[in-house]
Amino acid sequence: MIERIDALRGEGEAAIAAAATTDALEQARIHYLGRRAELPNLLRGVAQLPPEQRGAVGKAANVARKALEQLIEARGAELAGAELERQLAEDRIDVTLPGAPLPPAGGLHLLNATRREIEDVFVGLGYTVAEGPEVERVYYNFDALNHDPAHPARLRTDTFYVADDVVLRTHTSPMQVRAMEQHPPPIFLIVPGRVYRRDSDATHTPQFHQIEGLAVDEDITLSDLKGTLLAFARAIFGDERQVRLRPHFFPFTEPSVEVDVSCFNCKDGLTREGARCPLCKGTGWIEILGAGMVDPNVFGYVREHGYDPERIQGFAFGMGVERIAFLKHGVSDLRLFYDNDLRFLEQF
Amino acid sequence: MRVPLSWLHEYVKPDLDAAALAERLALTGTEVERVVHHGVLSVEGFVIGRVLSAERHPDADRLNVCRVDLGGAEPAQIVCGAPNVAAGQTVAVAQPGAVMPDGTRLRKAKLRGVESAGMILSEPELEIGVERAGIMVLGLDGGKPAPGTPLADVLPLATDVLELEVTPNRPDCLGVYGVAREAHAATGAPLAPAPWSEDVGTGGPVEGAAVAVETDRCKRFMARVFEGVTVGPSPPWLKARLMAAGMRPISNVVDVTNYAMLLTGQPLHAFDLDRVAGGRLVVRDGQAGDELETLDGERRRLDPEMVVICDADGPTSLAGVMGGARSEVHAGTTRVLLESAVWDGPNIQRTSTRLGLRSEASGRYEKGLAPEQAQDALALATRLLVELCGARVAPGTIDVDPPGGRDRTNRTIRLRDARVSGLLGAPVARERSAEILSALGFLVDQADDGLDVTVPAFRRNDVTREADLIEEVARIDGVDKLPATLPASGLAVGRLTPAQRLRRRAADTLAGAGLHEAIGWSWSAPELADRLRLAHDDPRRAAVVVENPMSADHAQMRTTLLGSLLDVARRNVTHGTGDVAIFEAGAVYRPVAGRELPDEPYTVGVLLTGAVRAPSWREPAPPAADFFAAKGVLAALLGALRVAWALEPAGEPFMHPGRAAAIVLGGADGERIGWIGELHPSVAAAWELSGAVAAFELDLDRAIEQVPGPVRYTDYTSFPEVRQDLAVVVPQAVAAAEVVAAVRAAGGPLLARVEVFDVYRGAQVGADEVSLALRLAFRSPERTLTDEEVAERRAAIEAALAEQVGGRIRA
Numbered sequence A: 001m002i003e004r005i006d007a008l009r010g011e012g013e014a015a016i017a018a019a020a021t022t023d024a025l026e027q028a029r030i031h032y033l034g035r036r037a038e039l040p041n042l043l044r045g046v047a048q049l050p051p052e053q054r055g056a057v058g059k060a061a062n063v064a065r066k067a068l069e070q071l072i073e074a075r076g077a078e079l080a081g082a083e084l085e086r087q088l089a090e091d092r093i094d095v096t097l098p099g100a101p102l103p104p105a106g107g108l109h110l111l112n113a114t115r116r117e118i119e120d121v122f123v124g125l126g127y128t129v130a131e132g133p134e135v136e137r138v139y140y141n142f143d144a145l146n147h148d149p150a151h152p153a154r155l156r157t158d159t160f161y162v163a164d165d166v167v168l169r170t171h172t173s174p175m176q177v178r179a180m181e182q183h184p185p186p187i188f189l190i191v192p193g194r195v196y197r198r199d200s201d202a203t204h205t206p207q208f209h210q211i212e213g214l215a216v217d218e219d220i221t222l223s224d225l226k227g228t229l230l231a232f233a234r235a236i237f238g239d240e241r242q243v244r245l246r247p248h249f250f251p252f253t254e255p256s257v258e259v260d261v262s263c264f265n266c267k268d269g270l271t272r273e274g275a276r277c278p279l280c281k282g283t284g285w286i287e288i289l290g291a292g293m294v295d296p297n298v299f300g301y302v303r304e305h306g307y308d309p310e311r312i313q314g315f316a317f318g319m320g321v322e323r324i325a326f327l328k329h330g331v332s333d334l335r336l337f338y339d340n341d342l343r344f345l346e347q348f
Numbered sequence B: 001m002r003v004p005l006s007w008l009h010e011y012v013k014p015d016l017d018a019a020a021l022a023e024r025l026a027l028t029g030t031e032v033e034r035v036v037h038h039g040v041l042s043v044e045g046f047v048i049g050r051v052l053s054a055e056r057h058p059d060a061d062r063l064n065v066c067r068v069d070l071g072g073a074e075p076a077q078i079v080c081g082a083p084n085v086a087a088g089q090t091v092a093v094a095q096p097g098a099v100m101p102d103g104t105r106l107r108k109a110k111l112r113g114v115e116s117a118g119m120i121l122s123e124p125e126l127e128i129g130v131e132r133a134g135i136m137v138l139g140l141d142g143g144k145p146a147p148g149t150p151l152a153d154v155l156p157l158a159t160d161v162l163e164l165e166v167t168p169n170r171p172d173c174l175g176v177y178g179v180a181r182e183a184h185a186a187t188g189a190p191l192a193p194a195p196w197s198e199d200v201g202t203g204g205p206v207e208g209a210a211v212a213v214e215t216d217r218c219k220r221f222m223a224r225v226f227e228g229v230t231v232g233p234s235p236p237w238l239k240a241r242l243m244a245a246g247m248r249p250i251s252n253v254v255d256v257t258n259y260a261m262l263l264t265g266q267p268l269h270a271f272d273l274d275r276v277a278g279g280r281l282v283v284r285d286g287q288a289g290d291e292l293e294t295l296d297g298e299r300r301r302l303d304p305e306m307v308v309i310c311d312a313d314g315p316t317s318l319a320g321v322m323g324g325a326r327s328e329v330h331a332g333t334t335r336v337l338l339e340s341a342v343w344d345g346p347n348i349q350r351t352s353t354r355l356g357l358r359s360e361a362s363g364r365y366e367k368g369l370a371p372e373q374a375q376d377a378l379a380l381a382t383r384l385l386v387e388l389c390g391a392r393v394a395p396g397t398i399d400v401d402p403p404g405g406r407d408r409t410n411r412t413i414r415l416r417d418a419r420v421s422g423l424l425g426a427p428v429a430r431e432r433s434a435e436i437l438s439a440l441g442f443l444v445d446q447a448d449d450g451l452d453v454t455v456p457a458f459r460r461n462d463v464t465r466e467a468d469l470i471e472e473v474a475r476i477d478g479v480d481k482l483p484a485t486l487p488a489s490g491l492a493v494g495r496l497t498p499a500q501r502l503r504r505r506a507a508d509t510l511a512g513a514g515l516h517e518a519i520g521w522s523w524s525a526p527e528l529a530d531r532l533r534l535a536h537d538d539p540r541r542a543a544v545v546v547e548n549p550m551s552a553d554h555a556q557m558r559t560t561l562l563g564s565l566l567d568v569a570r571r572n573v574t575h576g577t578g579d580v581a582i583f584e585a586g587a588v589y590r591p592v593a594g595r596e597l598p599d600e601p602y603t604v605g606v607l608l609t610g611a612v613r614a615p616s617w618r619e620p621a622p623p624a625a626d627f628f629a630a631k632g633v634l635a636a637l638l639g640a641l642r643v644a645w646a647l648e649p650a651g652e653p654f655m656h657p658g659r660a661a662a663i664v665l666g667g668a669d670g671e672r673i674g675w676i677g678e679l680h681p682s683v684a685a686a687w688e689l690s691g692a693v694a695a696f697e698l699d700l701d702r703a704i705e706q707v708p709g710p711v712r713y714t715d716y717t718s719f720p721e722v723r724q725d726l727a728v729v730v731p732q733a734v735a736a737a738e739v740v741a742a743v744r745a746a747g748g749p750l751l752a753r754v755e756v757f758d759v760y761r762g763a764q765v766g767a768d769e770v771s772l773a774l775r776l777a778f779r780s781p782e783r784t785l786t787d788e789e790v791a792e793r794r795a796a797i798e799a800a801l802a803e804q805v806g807g808r809i810r811a
């Protein structure tokens, strides 16, 4: 009996080793360890054996069965691994095909992206953001901003009118007075928005965007204006920038200045190739905005709201978003901003 | 304003070249647009010549072969085409090698076979005059200039010219002497005395001429009478100076008035006194029927807002803008009445705008000149008429003020040291302020805490307050050297408001969903309402109308974003970009009855047409945008804002009748804030769009108002959720939203979520039926649900579906 067990074990071991597939291995398992196989049957028949044989035969059969089971398991793992590898090899793909496209990201219009960039700079400097009405009273657009009654900007050749005393605002400055009517000093405010002037060519569109700034307190100085705009210019155009103030004239600021930023396209007016820089026209400076100290006459319109011109002072500035975007991104014609051609929009 | 540097140098000569002076002026408030060169580039090769002989060219009737003494051993042979060349003339000659103003370099040449070693010059060839009829013949005075003398010693051949942009507050800089004063203050170079300091005329009454001023629009009228005038060409230096300053020489009398204007900033006008009927001028407002032929030959109809100068025969000059043809100085004029008057600036501006007639005079008057300037210009012009036109000045000066009197304001303002440093943020020494203000023509006296500063007449309108003086000091001392500081108070706290952050979030969500932002015009065409087929009483027809639009397409303010979105779509489609996904966020403008200003609600609009995605090898034909594509974008937008919303079937006249809905806030019957749908094909066709065009528009501010405060945490870990699927067959007419609403109502508070995840029409259901697959999620925040509880809710849902929407549960 013991010999038979040893023989079965030997046959089984050979069959398991010879099984080349998981199917063949399963056949071998059924043949040697299945319900009708001889070895399990021997085990089941142990009870009929004479008692003195039972122990030895039972033990031998058990050992043989366990050994075969272990071999099957090991061989099975081996075969399954090999078969998986074979399968994976068949699943090979052409990795050079294009990836499945994600929905492409859209984007903000360059003007609004620029507007946000500027807003964020001033929010960081402690300013809040306010919008005012685009259809505006002449009072806020001109009168309270110290434009004399004959100021040419009031002409119908220059300004859109919707009624005798209502215009499409020509700048974001009307919000200066509106804001001061609503809040006592100190006030630190920027006003982004659409404005309108009757002008149309490569450097003017009848609708454009401005950002107004207003800082009013008891001790705000022209030097503070310079420092503020220097911080702005560096944030937008790079940390190496300088700003330069040039005296100018605006009805609602006194003193008034135009502000230049040092050119970021050249060194001292010359490009790297040694040509005259087209951006700054060789001057090394680019005009970016107008500014000044709020004219006492403007405070006169909001005196009863806490703005006594003898006690309160501050600065205001106004910049064109188109101009900033156009300088920073080299856009050749301002009208491109309003064509909304996707070939343009997708670039930014 | 063109300022020839050579002219400026007569009054102030800083040790700076043109570019450096321009920069210095720019940094002190006088903007120099550009520096240009006038005349020849180099004076080399231009000399005086004397014509020894001039003989007909053997082969050309119009040419003369001249022998010209150029001061050398041998005369030069020069071929000349001018008809007026003759022996004995002193002429200007360009020798071979000389470079003409246009840049051509002269060479020896053969003209019809005859050698020519140079060129005898005319005025235009040197840009110093406009006489084209022949060569320039120079006067000879005691044998001078001698042949061979450099031409530059005799004529102003070349100068740099500063082109200034003078700001409207500085009419004093519309004259060369005013610019010289500015350059004096800016550079410290000494300033020569004013060219009008010496007056050869006299005061007192004038015989033979009179002036009456009947309108306050005339601020002062001065005049003098000149006899024995000889009208002729001006001397070359005067012509050259006018040319460099950008004016054409005309005749000596007219040139003198222009020269005096360019130097002083004060316009003058010369009348032929023999053509002033009655010898008396009346200055009055225009009257109905007034007509006048101006110097340019145009007949002008005047209105009561214009000021006119009349003689006994009626209007003869348009005050401050242009003289009249009838009293114009002409070749035979011998008696001149010279007007030096000052007019109301805004009135002149209006007149010149109304008539479309701008002149050097009106451009200066409209800025508002000081009455005192009339005296200066009159004195200067008097001297020049006597010197250059052989005139005798008659005794006396006409000097008439308006009925209301003339402005004689003489303002003295205290300039406090503390205020200077307080406004600028850096101190300026009192002595420096005094030096600057004196250089600019102000009178300065010491005071306890600063200076008492008296404003000169020519700055009367511009400098009225202490702040104005501080500006004068700051700009000359140099605003560019101020320190860069930041406001010190530290009270500023910057932030965006919640609404501003949500507007940004909305735009970011749309951009993240693949849409590009467009910025359209705020205007629209009035016909847009018709093209969108809006009913005659649709509120979107009521628009803010622009009274003076730049084009008919922009005649009113938009009441919907759809027009500009469609315009953008058309533009892109016609330029070959057929797949368009765009949005715009901005104001629309709605008039409000009884209010001066319209509402400007912040609105967002979306438009999709063409494929929703780019094709790829996995999806060669991606689906085209349709209602559900737009609804998906809407869900992303309002989901990002965390606003509860729903759609209600509702039409718009411009939309596909079966694919349109209203966007409402909250659940059904909420506030309508916009519309969504596919455009009616015939509306889309009006924009040349052929495929489906899906769009929506909503009032974003209204949506933002509904955004809840900070979201509160919901426990999702303590008690598990039970998920079940349910398929229900309903008649096709039942909207999915109705099924969901019925499920939600029957599910009660334990039903946490329900959504439609599949829709089936076909063989397994009836022809007019649809099967919806719903995913249900039950959850209680307090306990783990039992099977019985869930089964009970599900039974209630199934019953409600059967009862309310005719639903039948599919196994």
Ligand SMILES: [Zn+2]
Pocket: A263, A264, A265, A266, A267, A269, A270, A277, A278, A279, A280, A281, A282, A283, A284, A285
């Ligand atoms: Zn540059």
